[in-house]
Amino acid sequence: MDNMSYAVTVLSGGMDSTVLAHLSKGLNEKVDLVSVDYGQRHRTELEFAARTADKLGCRHDVVSLPIGEALSSALTDTDVDVPHGHYAEDNMAVTVVPNRNAILISVAYGIAVARGATTVQVGVHAGDHFVYPDCRPAFVDQLGVALKTGNEGFGQVELVAPFVHQSKTDICRLGDVLGVDWTDTWSCYEGGAVHCGRCGTCVERREAFRDAGVEDPTEYADPDYAFEVLARGSGS
Amino acid sequence: MDNMSYAVTVLSGGMDSTVLAHLSKGLNEKVDLVSVDYGQRHRTELEFAARTADKLGCRHDVVSLPIGEALSSALTDTDVDVPHGHYAEDNMAVTVVPNRNAILISVAYGIAVARGATTVQVGVHAGDHFVYPDCRPAFVDQLGVALKTGNEGFGQVELVAPFVHQSKTDICRLGDVLGVDWTDTWSCYEGGAVHCGRCGTCVERREAFRDAGVEDPTEYADPDYAFEVLARGSGS
Numbered sequence: 001m002d003n004m005s006y007a008v009t010v011l012s013g014g015m016d017s018t019v020l021a022h023l024s025k026g027l028n029e030k031v032d033l034v035s036v037d038y039g040q041r042h043r044t045e046l047e048f049a050a051r052t053a054d055k056l057g058c059r060h061d062v063v064s065l066p067i068g069e070a071l072s073s074a075l076t077d078t079d080v081d082v083p084h085g086h087y088a089e090d091n092m093a094v095t096v097v098p099n100r101n102a103i104l105i106s107v108a109y110g111i112a113v114a115r116g117a118t119t120v121q122v123g124v125h126a127g128d129h130f131v132y133p134d135c136r137p138a139f140v141d142q143l144g145v146a147l148k149t150g151n152e153g154f155g156q157v158e159l160v161a162p163f164v165h166q167s168k169t170d171i172c173r174l175g176d177v178l179g180v181d182w183t184d185t186w187s188c189y190e191g192g193a194v195h196c197g198r199c200g201t202c203v204e205r206r207e208a209f210r211d212a213g214v215e216d217p218t219e220y221a222d223p224d225y226a227f228e229v230l231a232r233g234s235g236s
Numbered sequence: 237m238d239n240m241s242y243a244v245t246v247l248s249g250g251m252d253s254t255v256l257a258h259l260s261k262g263l264n265e266k267v268d269l270v271s272v273d274y275g276q277r278h279r280t281e282l283e284f285a286a287r288t289a290d291k292l293g294c295r296h297d298v299v300s301l302p303i304g305e306a307l308s309s310a311l312t313d314t315d316v317d318v319p320h321g322h323y324a325e326d327n328m329a330v331t332v333v334p335n336r337n338a339i340l341i342s343v344a345y346g347i348a349v350a351r352g353a354t355t356v357q358v359g360v361h362a363g364d365h366f367v368y369p370d371c372r373p374a375f376v377d378q379l380g381v382a383l384k385t386g387n388e389g390f391g392q393v394e395l396v397a398p399f400v401h402q403s404k405t406d407i408c409r410l411g412d413v414l415g416v417d418w419t420d421t422w423s424c425y426e427g428g429a430v431h432c433g434r435c436g437t438c439v440e441r442r443e444a445f446r447d448a449g450v451e452d453p454t455e456y457a458d459p460d461y462a463f464e465v466l467a468r469g470s471g472s
Contacts, residue, residue, distance in 0.1 A: 034310065063310050064302070064306055065302070065306045067343065067346075071299070071346055071350065073297070074347050098346040098350045099342055099346030099386065099387060102342040102345065102346075102382070103342040103343055106338040107303065107306070107335075107339055109334075109338065110303075110307055110333065111307060111310050114334045134386035136388075139385040142381050142382035142386075143379075143386065145382070146338070146375060146379040146382050147335065147379075149369065149374050149375040150335065150337065150370035150372075150375040150379065151334070151335060153369055154334065154369065
């Protein structure tokens with residue numbers, strides 16, 4: 001076991017982490033997939049994560065960790081205004097968990113240390129940098145250094161983010177090369193039976209397929225909205 | 237609010253974090269206390285944390301975050317041996333959560349960012365360095381840097397560990413100066429009605445009082461064991 005490449009890969013069930021799971025499977029002798037049920041509004045994605053785990057034949061643990069609930073209960077009845085207005089915007093609902101990536105990565109890292117894995121792989125990518133500081137390369141680098149120090153003697157696990165300098169369009173292109181079945185992925189923040197086509201992540205999804213020149217097999221409740229927004233230039 | 241010193245202080249209910257809570261209360265204009273119920277075996281300590289919060293008149297949130305359960309469920313039926321034999325030792329039961337401090341600190345940091353606090357204060361101290369790499373100064377420094385990067389633009393929260401270079405004896409001495417009521421603190425890893433006097437933390441507690449020259453008002457089920465162990469030189 002000692003020299004094998006063994007990745008614990010964080011899989012949300014979205015496009016980015018699903019492509020990452022396929023990439024990890026190619027790169028590593030052994031891959032375990034970990035999803036975190038943190039009470040996300042779009043938890044449908046967890047069912048899509050299970051599909052990918054099944055297809056790749058990887059061990060898949062869904063860790064139930066209500067950080068959203070815990071933090072929001074800790075945030076209620078505070079006498080200080082939450083200083084970030086955009087948290088309240090509809091398509092930013094998921095960002096209601098401050099410091100989310102550090103928490104999720106720390107949990108995955110704990111699992112990796114306990115299992116003797118060699119890497120933790122996460123799908124953060126360059127398209128998220130502008131909005132989310134916890135998707136920036138410097139953050140991933142610094143957190144990786146801290147976690148190695150904090151587990152010295154118990155395991156030497158590298159934190160790896162292969163897409164940190166790539167766009168979502170790049171990830172879509174790679175997924176196409178890897179043969180990812182996109183119907184195994186879920187992006188929408190709304191909890192509907194099909195992708196809404198209107199939320200921020202649906203618009204981003206359509207844009208990535210378009211720009212990568214990859215056919216998008218996704219069924220959208222509103223198939224026109226995204227391209228109208230993108231044509232107006234107000235999409236990302 | 238903008239220039240006030242505002243600490244989110246992690247309070248377990250043990251000696252170290254209780255002294256830290258008193259120190260924080262002296263140092264800061266505003267102090268919130270946060271405890272994490274992560275399914276620890278010695279959760280009695282949470283009741284003691286509530287006593288301190290009550291005496292100090294601080295807001296106190298007990299965040300329910302079953303990381304122990306989540307990680308142990310993620311670790312069962314693995315086909316890889318957990319590589320750390322000492323995890324199974326009785327007085328190390330709490331260490332069954334790998335990477336625990338990174339997870340707890342990340343959660344407290346998320347709360348601090350959301351509330352607009354200026355610091356997160358944690359009670360890690362030098363006596364823990366040898367056993368726990370996640371109590372070492374380098375880890376605290378590196379994690380603090382990473383978390384600041386990861387929350388840039390949302391808050392500038394400093395991670396502060398005032399006891400990271402001090403021993404438990406030092407902390408006991410300071411607690412005496414600050415007038416801490418030691419009967420508000422709980423150390424024992426066993427779940428009994430009084431401190432057992434035999435587990436690793438009970439022995440460490442008695443040693444700290446003895447070496448600090450502070451009277452120990454704690455009732456121990458076995459009041460002789462600790463000093464017998466310490467006399468034999470096999471205690472810490």
